[in-house]
Amino acid sequence: MVGEKKGEGRKKIVAVLPKGGPAAKNPKYLNCVENGLGLREWLESLGHIYITTADKEPPNSELDRNLLDTNIVITTPFHPAYITEERIMKAPKLELILTAGVGSDHIDLHAAAKKGITVAEVTGSNVESVAEDEIMRMLILVRNFLPGYLQIINNEWDVPAVAVKAYDIKGKTVGTVGGGRIAYEVMKRLKPWDVKRLYYDRHQKADRFDKMGVQWEKDLNSFLPECDVVTINVPLTDSTRGLINKETIGKMKRGAYLVNNARGAIVDQDAIIDALKSGQLGGYAGDVWPQQPAPSNHPWRHMPNHALTPHVSGTTLDAQVRYAAGVREMLEDWFQHKPFPEDYYIVREGELAPQYH
Structure with a gap:
């Protein structure tokens, strides 16, 4: 060799x-x-x-x-x-x-x-570690957790301001872009939660997903509009760089949530900011950035409705x-x-x- x-x-x-x-x-x-x-x-x-x-x-x-x-x-x-x-x-x-x-x-x-x-x-x-973290971030977004936490550390108490954007994940549709090991572990953990589970993989169906009742969709344009929560689980390659951009975000449900623990460059940085400001995205969570470490003036640090951390999930x-x-x-x-x-x-x-x- x-x-x-x-x-x-x-x-x-x-x-x-x-x-x-x-x-x-x-x-x-x-x-x-x-x-x-x-x-x-x-x-x-x-x-x-x-x-x-x-x-x-x-x-x-x-x-x-x-x-x-x-x-x-x-x-x-x-x-x-x-x-x-x-x-x-x-x-x-x-x-x-x-x-x-x-x-x-x-x-x-x-x-x-x-x-x-x-x-x-x-x-x-670190498959299990990242999968667990993705589930946590889904709940943080869907339950609108961070505003409530910030209220407490700022000596505030306003239940309606938090609950007005808080949902149960039960009954929602959660989809993964990518069908690898991490995606499988995420879908497995969601199985008892009474959610509809989808995966997008443009190459082929995966028997292991089929056996678990996760539905396959090979067309991203038809996959995205179905999902209340989308999690990204593909490697960064020439074909996935910028995969989630202004156009593809526009095909998502208004107010849907996006979780990205894969790589920052899979999403378009400015498109994420614009979608959060307009409400097209209800929230964005993850721990990967276009540049790591992220500079102190990176615009993602201060965009609305995000749950971002340093690259810690894995x-x-x-x-x-x-x-x-x-x-x-x-x-x-x-x-x-x-x-x-x-x-x-x-x-x-x-x-x-x-x-x-």
């Missing part, structure tokens, strides 16, 4: 992670510079060089300064180091890029494939254990020239995984 035949012996590994600060005092908080995914002692005992850094902005970051002789880069969707073609060209020894988590769109996959670099992620590691302490273990598993395999689990590969032998075509 193209990357798996490169280099023997000692490796230089750079992991780009956020600074944990006080959170790093909790040994269970693995996703930080200080705790380094729990890999340092093991890697250094094998004689490898292991550098953890939060400094990732080009051109003179610690990441950039180390690229010349780095063999393996580990990054994460929650503090993404954008591995551009320019960076790949400056890294002659780079053979492997691992995502600690799910979602490798912060990497120029075409450039990695062209150079023979293997790219992999810990597929499925990095619970439980998920961190799973994706840290997955990174170690792949490193062990790499050092021993063994293949990864098949569905971990994003770029392999110069070819992209089907979902990124």
Whole structure:
């Protein structure tokens, strides 16, 4: 395999992670510079060089300064180091890029494939975490939770002002754009709630959804008008970038809710703002942004009827254990020239995984 035949012996590994600060005092908080995914002692005992850094902005970051002789880069969707073609060209020894988590769109996959670099992620590691978070955000929007919370911290008490826009989710129609693992877990969790469940997948019907009573719709234009709540569960690719835009939002029910824990660039930033201001969208919730970290002046921070957070849904302490273990598993395999689990590969032998075509 193209990357798996490169280099023997000692490796230089750079992991780009956020600074944990006080959170790093909790040994269970693995996703930080200080705790380094729990890999340092093991890697250094094998004689490898292991550098953890939060400094990732080009051109003179610690990441950039180390690229010349780095063999393996580990990054994460929650503090993404954008591995551009320019960076790949400056890294002659780079053979492997691992995502600690799910979602490798912060990497120029075409450039990695062209150079023979293997790219992999810990597929499925935070599926349950993200699915649970999506259910929470649906309820926050439908029940109009945030205005009530803000009343309390602002020493107010006005029940009608909250209840006038609060609904039950029972009897509503909830649809997922995308039919992958996370979408399945979301629909499974909604099964006892007496909601109509739909999924949009333009490629094919999924038997597992059919068996669960989730209806398939292959046409986005007929799917969107049916839904009271739409949740986005597709990867960011050339075909999904800007998929939810002014036109597609206009096909939704007026006042419908949109949940996006997938990737910020799947939606049109300005279209979301306009739809919330006009009332075409009743609310928007999620934890992914067009740029991460989002700048302090990002307009999404102050738009009406939103329930946005930093990119946290897939990095619970439980998920961190799973994706840290997955990174170690792949490193062990790499050092021993063994293949990864098949569905971990994003770029392999110069070819992209089907979902990124």
